[in-house]
Amino acid sequence: MRGPAPAGIPSDLPSHGYCMAPIVRIENLTKHYATGFQALKGVSLDIEEGEILALLGPNGAGKTTMISIVCGIVTPSGGRVTVAGHDVVKDFRRTREIIGLVPQELTLDAFETVSNTVAFSRGLHGKKPDPALIEQILRELSLWDKKDTMLRHLSGGMRRRVLIAKALSYEPKVLFLDEPTAGVDVTLRKEMWQLVERLRATGVTIILTTHYIEEAEEIADRIGVINKGEILLVEDKAALMKKLGRKQLTVELAEPLSAVPEALSGFRLQLGNGGQSLVYDYDTAGERTGITGLLAAMAEQGLRLKDVSTEQSSLEDIFVELVGAEK
């Protein structure tokens, strides 16, 4: 299946060439809500054209606030956002033409039909009706046989698909997916990931927020971690895993130990599995892992090894470590 064609960049935009300026540039963005609560504390973030960026953060981190400002739903208190070089406040027409938004909340008109609401979104974005494109999008999202169904008769997962169809209907260049897989079943989540891949292949830049770490790990090129209104880091996914990735070496012992032997106290060792194994934490980023020394020392102690395995810490561990360290 082919994804919807990417919207052409308006011809009067500055052409970027190959070494491109970021498609979305967020500079020092702050937001104080009327309640006095500061949801964003000077966020800066560049999003490159064509990438998939996952914004990872716990509930209340400020993800939705940030997206809402870029899309024009919330007014910023300070700072600046440009999309394709245009200011999102002053030049809102230019920016909103190319931004697609799939909101976190399943907000839809109860009494509209699927195809009407999707066509409506396209019109709102100033595009002429294109039934063929709408059909293609609805088919792609398995919504075609529901096209005349009223939205109130749809399940949560189906509504999520409709929101995506609405956002795709006007062929955005930059697509924001705010927790697209919150509360959806595994099948739909997998489908969503595939869709994101297909969209990326057509050149769409995708920013998705999630608190499912596996999701970021699965589909993102880069990962940003946001907590309490601040971006803690933005890194290439692979580099992030490598940089912060810890590995764990587990040595299964032939005979159980009651304590870590004195001679091995120089290593960061823990007893595991009721003394059946020794667990060694090491840093993959370090010059030396210390594995050779550890194994030699163990042999010297006369420990008989049954099995050896290693395990890489997941993004989840990294995340917990980062957000936890904030507290």
Added chain:
Amino acid sequence: MNIEAIKSIYAFEMARTRRTLMQSVVSPVVSTSLYFIVFGAAIGSRVQEIQGVPYGAFIAPGLIMLTLLNQCIGNGSFGIYFPKFTGTIYEILSAPISTAEIVIGYVGAAATKGLIIGTIILATASLFVDITIAHPLLMILFFVLTAVSFSLFGFMIGIWAKDFEQLNIIPMLVVPPLVFLGGSFYSIDMLPPFWQTVSHFNPVLYLVSGFRWSFFEIADVNPWISLAIVVAFLGACLAVTAWIFRTGYKLKN
């Protein structure tokens, strides 16, 4: 100008109108018919002519205005309140459209529906009484200006309202007294002087009076003053709407 967006909003609202047209039409048609039966036929037959116009015909312009005002305020307020209430307003706020375009779409649809129903009431009225229209163009001008201004007024109520109670309070508590005390059923020179003066602060007086003049050439106030007041009201509504969107009042956090 994002013409496609205006068309989309307008068509969306008109589709909603079509779904609910029967119930929107039936109630005002029934109540207007009742007014004519009670005031026009039963009581009106004992009431002398007012400035040469039979009482039944005299009240027709006011009754049309009553329906028009109710319809326009109701449609205008509901059209924008509902997306605010359900959250679908996000789509309007994040679309490449200006304030003016949003207003044209919503208010245009609300006014259109008001005008359709107003016309049906006019037709209903002509079943009960003889109606002549002395100045059709002026009549249409009053009709359209009133529809647009009060749809816009309703739109502002829709933005301002926090809940359904607030949404209904003005149409229910404010509009009927203004219409009933605005000379819909009598000529204000039948009132004691003090109440005549008070009536002049009621904007609906000017509407009804000017509208009635376009039918029968009788009026409580100079029809051109009426027209000026309607235009001024429209201007004030436009100014407030522009301010609402500039500041994001009750629309954006």
